[in-house]
Amino acid sequence: MPTYVAFLRAINLGRNRTFRKDAIKAATEAAGGTDVETYINTGNVRLTHPARSVAKVRAALEEAYAAEAGFDVPTIVFTTRDLAALTARAEEVHAGHDGEIGNHYVTLYASAPSAAAVAEVQALEHAEETVVVEGRAAHVLLGGDIHTSKLLSSRQFNALGQGTARTIKVLRTVTEKWC
Known part of the structure; x- marks a missing residue:
């Protein structure tokens, strides 16, 4: 199974x-x-x-x-298998922004957000806040706190759909334990 x-x-x-x-x-x-x-x-x-x-x-x-x-x-x-690939990609995204971020969250979706929603959210520019959306995951890299993030509270981010967020640390641990 x-x-x-x-x-x-x-x-x-x-x-x-x-x-x-x-x-x-x-x-x-x-x-x-x-x-x-x-x-x-x-x-x-x-x-x-x-x-x-x-x-x-x-x-x-x-x-x-x-x-x-x-x-x-x-x-x-x-x-x-898909979770292991997603976590490996999260590590690549994280490494590409090393030193710039304090927090890395990955919002997971049941289905991939629309191309239009992805383009809109990735066009946002907020200091110390970056989003990379690929497939069913949105990697959110924050220099500050999740609760004060302009990106996460934006209309554009919400347009990606209903998801659930985990820290990269949780994804690493779950992947190491179960994948």
Whole structure:
């Protein structure tokens, strides 16, 4: 069976939208996942699944997560091979901006943003803020803090679609553990 890594969006942010690791594991198994592992409490899940497409795995997980959590849990799914390639590319992007950045976040999407949205966001110019969008990932390189980023709060970035962000450190760790 293929192995996948799922990234859950907007869970465990304060008292609302709580979805703990044990409940995530149970819901993942209810969706047909086996060999389930989680990493930290922000919604990083490794699983094997009989479905042969990311879209089918995503649909099964989102249905099971909503049933277990009591709210919708948007989920971004990658094969381990695709995640390893994405993380390798993140390392290249990071190295290309070494010394210029303090924080490197990667926003992951269920499907690639439109070419028009990518062109608009990549045309933005904010001091110490860069975005590189490739496929289903937007690499956000910040000299400052995520909470004060003009790029991340821009209409153009939001036009890329609903995604979930992870630091490059989390992607490295998940890739080392599971890919």
